[in-house]
Every structure is written in structure tokens, then in C-alpha cells.
Amino acid sequence: MKLHCEVEVVSRHLPALGLRNRGKGVRAVVSLCQQSAGNQRRPQASSDPGSQPPAFLFISTMKDRHGTRYQQLKENIEQFFTKFVDEGKATVRLKEPPVDIRLSKANASSLKGFLSALRLAYRGCGINTQLSTPTPVKTSEFEKFKTKMLITSKKDYPLNKNFPHFLEHLQTSYCGLLRVDARMLCLKNLRKLDLSHNHIKKLPATVGDLIHLQELNLSDNHLESFSVALCQSTLQKSLRSLDLSKNKIKALPIQFCQLHELTDLKLDDNQLIRFPFKIGQLTNLHFLSAARNKLLFLPSEFKMLSLEYLDLFGNPFEPPEVLPTIKLQAPLTLLELSARTVLNNRIPYGPHIIPFHLCQDLDTAKTCVCGRFCLNSFIQGTSAMNLHSFSHTVVLVDNMGGTEAPIISYFCSLACYVNSSDMLK
Structure with missing residues (x-):
């Protein structure tokens, strides 16, 4: 057995000798x-001749x-x-x-x-x-219980046999993969998956079924998006490190900010034109790198982050606008009033309560500098913010030694705008 x-x-x-076990x-x-009875060196004395x-x-x-x-x-x-x-x-x-x-x-x-x-x-x-029987165990019997496997060339990639079922760390880099191998998605113990330096264009939603996955490296592939399904999967509770650098991603979905456990996020060398505007919900994020993208400004909720390291070098940030964009409505529409009431009072909502398109409107509501919400009636302005305001370590934004970037601010009323006008100077 x-x-x-x-x-x-x-x-x-x-403990009596003052020593500690290694704990692993x-x-x-x-x-x-x-x-077996024939191989016993010391036969056991027993009154029962048939005893084992x-x-x-x-x-x-x-x-x-x-x-x-x-x-x-x-x-x-x-x-x-x-x-x-x-x-x-x-x-x-x-x-x-x-x-x-x-x-x-x-x-x-x-x-x-x-x-x-x-x-x-x-x-x-x-x-x-x-x-x-007490016989030496074959090496092959341990192979299938490996917890770590590193494959860094096409010739070493297993084509005719499955991956060891107990793998916790799998790296398959430089293997020319066009898609995520379905056999990897059966490895329920995976904690670290490295698929960097391949040709993957799309991630299957079933990646979200890897309930213990903490680190996912997809750098240097051909990804154009990160699906909503993955953002709403079990990765919300497990994923801590995500590397999407050197891909072709232009934007991340709003739902991306539901990956609440993220601590490290790398987005370098993509085609990002903006961050998801709810990025402030990533309260555990400590490391953020998005160098050499196409960012023009930062969303207002960026100010809610508390980072250890931030790299936004090489983005074509625009200078702050002198005049704000005014989209105030008077009087407020019924939709605007209802949306503000629901959000400001934190009333639960969902597609089982209200129509789906209204849920989308509420999900995309802007946050005013006063902390309240607005939907379609607001004043929008940009101001230069020193990135040290929300990060301990900041990589220079440009070759001129700057550490400032334009950040969008929203105001739910003219009174809020007047009271906060010094933010736009």
C-alpha cells in the first residue's frame, strides 16, 4: 500500500538540543x-502459527x-x-x-x-x-509527481505525453505555441504559469479555472486583449502577479480591476491608450510598469493607488488642458439622478434587478473629486500630478527628468469645480 x-x-x-527542523x-x-516470511531476518515469536x-x-x-x-x-x-x-x-x-x-x-x-x-x-x-514489499522505488514513479517543469525550447516540448499532474510551476517559453495547450488547463495545482516568448493570440476562459494560480507570465506574445471572463473568474481571489508586457494590447476591460489580489502588474511595450478608469480598486497593487505605451493621461482613480514602484517612461503624455470640458446638465435627467442615488448610497444592483445596459452605465460612472459619483453630467479637467504622490519609487517619465503626468479629474457640479479649481492650475 x-x-x-x-x-x-x-x-x-x-528542541532539547537547541536545534530547529528545516520546515520543508x-x-x-x-x-x-x-x-515476506522467507526474507525475515528475525522471525516473530507467536502462538499463532498463521500470524502475519x-x-x-x-x-x-x-x-x-x-x-x-x-x-x-x-x-x-x-x-x-x-x-x-x-x-x-x-x-x-x-x-x-x-x-x-x-x-x-x-x-x-x-x-x-x-x-x-x-x-x-x-x-x-x-x-x-x-x-x-520493501523494494527501491523507480525514478519514473517520482517523475509523474514533479511539482516544477521548465521547458525552454521547441524540441523539449512534450507532444505524446501529459504534463505531470502535480505540477505547481510550469514554464514553456520559446516553444512557438500558438495557443494555450489544453493539457495545461488540467493542472489544478498550478501556482505559477510562464508562457512567455511564444505566439499566443488569445487566452481561453478556462485559464480562470486554475483556482490556485498566483503568477501568470504572458510576456512577448501576440495578445490583443485580456478577456472579461478571466477578470470575473477565480483569478479574482488567487492571481497576484501578471506580466502582459511585449504584446499588442490597446485597452484593458473595466472588469480588469476586479482582480483585487494583484500586487505586481507589467504592461510594458504594448499599445495601451488608457488604463481602466477603475484602477483605484486594485488596492493591493505595489508594482506597476507600463513603459513605452501610448498613454495620453491617467484616470482620476489613479490617485487612489499606493505603489512601491511605478514606471511610465516613454508614454506620449499630453500637457494638461487649460480649459475644462463642461458637460453639465440642468436640470439633471431622471437617469442621472437615479444613478447618483444608487451609487452614492451604495445600493446593490445587478442584471437580475435592473436591465443590463443600466448596469453597464453604473459600472462606468465617474468619481468626482468630492467622492460622489456622476454619470453624464460633469466637468472634466486635467492637471499635472507628481507621480511621487502615489508611488515611493518613480522611474522618470521622459528624458528631461520629469516625474509628472496629466491626470483626469471629474467634478459632479460647478460648486465642486470652483472649490477644487486649484487642482487644475
Whole structure:
């Protein structure tokens, strides 16, 4: 009986010696074994001539394929720790030697079956499942449980076999890929996916099914967009780093700002003409790079960001307009009044309550400098803002040593504009 998982064996004598365990498991095959009667070096004395030889644990790793034995299990297990067994984690505490065998990253159902067999072995009961024999584990048996795979040439790309199911980090660069391989989308443990330096033009919505994905590198491809479906997928809760540099993206959807966990965003060398105007919702963003694009100005919500690093070098920012654009309506339309009431009072809305086109209008409402909202009635102005206002480190905007860029501001009324007129100077 075998269990594929990560194992860390911790001696309980370490704290008394002032030592600490390294705190990291290694991929292993844990076997519940039974020495065949003919190969037993020390036959067990027993009144029952038909009794089975005692079971023992056999742990094999890639570095030690011949394995380590924990010879006696009967009445030698002090405690089972199974609080997180549904997450594929458990600990078996042995009396002698005094060690804790920590199991992790195991299949939950396989782990439960393995622990049940261990309990039977501890009690000295018969185990219905056929037990393994203590033989060295083949290297090929570890291959399919690899957690990291780096492929950097076309000739090394696997065409006739699947990727190891337990991969957490996959890089396939310089492979000439025209699309995302469907086999990658079955790797539910993926945390880092690097598809840089390929020819990918479109991302399938099923990339959003990789529920643990934290880092996605798509630099140097042929992408022209980032789909709304991905912005509204499980990536909202998992994705922390996104590299879209060296593509052909002209704009990101409004829904892009629903990727609330993003901390690092690279958009260099695209064709961006604007940032999504709700970018201020990316409250966890610390690193933002969008050099060498076609940005003319920054959205008003850019001021809500709190960055550690910002690079906007090489964008053709326009000088601030002297005169504002006035689109005030008097009196306000019913649509404008209703929209402002819903947004200012944070009233929930959705396509199940109001028509879809009204939801789109509310999603694209402008934020006034006073914090209130406006839809179609507003004053728009631009002003030069020092980028150090929202970033600790700023790369120069141009070769002249500037760190200022034009930022759009909206005013929901003439009173707001007059009270904030110094912003446009």
C-alpha cells in the first residue's frame, strides 16, 4: 500500500538540543510494508502459527530511493493528527524512534485510506489491503509527481505525453505555441504559469479555472486583449502577479480591476491608450510598469493607488488642458439622478434587478473629486500630478527628468469645480 505525498520527518529531540527542523517536506512515496516470511531476518515469536509478519513504514525519496524503514508499528504509534486530512495533511507520531512523520500534499481520499490501514497496523489487526514489499522505488514513479517543469525550447516540448499532474510551476517559453495547450488547463495545482516568448493570440476562459494560480507570465506574445471572463473568474481571489508586457494590447476591460489580489502588474511595450478608469480598486497593487505605451493621461482613480514602484517612461503624455470640458446638465435627467442615488448610497444592483445596459452605465460612472459619483453630467479637467504622490519609487517619465503626468479629474457640479479649481492650475 503506497501513498504519494510530501514528507517531513521531525525528531522530537531537536528542541532539547537547541536545534530547529528545516520546515520543508520533500516528495516521497510512503509505503505500508510487510516483510515476506522467507526474507525475515528475525522471525516473530507467536502462538499463532498463521500470524502475519508485523507491518512497518517505508519512506522513499528521490535522493534516497532505497528508503528508510520505521520497523515496528504495532503499539508504537503515540498519536495521529488528522485535523487537516481533508486538505491532504496529517502527522503520525511514533514512540520509538521519537519522531513526527508529517504528510502533506496528498490526495485526501488516499490519505484517509492509508491512515485507516496504519491504525489497523498499530492495533495489530489484520489489514485487508495487500501490503507492499520493501523494494527501491523507480525514478519514473517520482517523475509523474514533479511539482516544477521548465521547458525552454521547441524540441523539449512534450507532444505524446501529459504534463505531470502535480505540477505547481510550469514554464514553456520559446516553444512557438500558438495557443494555450489544453493539457495545461488540467493542472489544478498550478501556482505559477510562464508562457512567455511564444505566439499566443488569445487566452481561453478556462485559464480562470486554475483556482490556485498566483503568477501568470504572458510576456512577448501576440495578445490583443485580456478577456472579461478571466477578470470575473477565480483569478479574482488567487492571481497576484501578471506580466502582459511585449504584446499588442490597446485597452484593458473595466472588469480588469476586479482582480483585487494583484500586487505586481507589467504592461510594458504594448499599445495601451488608457488604463481602466477603475484602477483605484486594485488596492493591493505595489508594482506597476507600463513603459513605452501610448498613454495620453491617467484616470482620476489613479490617485487612489499606493505603489512601491511605478514606471511610465516613454508614454506620449499630453500637457494638461487649460480649459475644462463642461458637460453639465440642468436640470439633471431622471437617469442621472437615479444613478447618483444608487451609487452614492451604495445600493446593490445587478442584471437580475435592473436591465443590463443600466448596469453597464453604473459600472462606468465617474468619481468626482468630492467622492460622489456622476454619470453624464460633469466637468472634466486635467492637471499635472507628481507621480511621487502615489508611488515611493518613480522611474522618470521622459528624458528631461520629469516625474509628472496629466491626470483626469471629474467634478459632479460647478460648486465642486470652483472649490477644487486649484487642482487644475
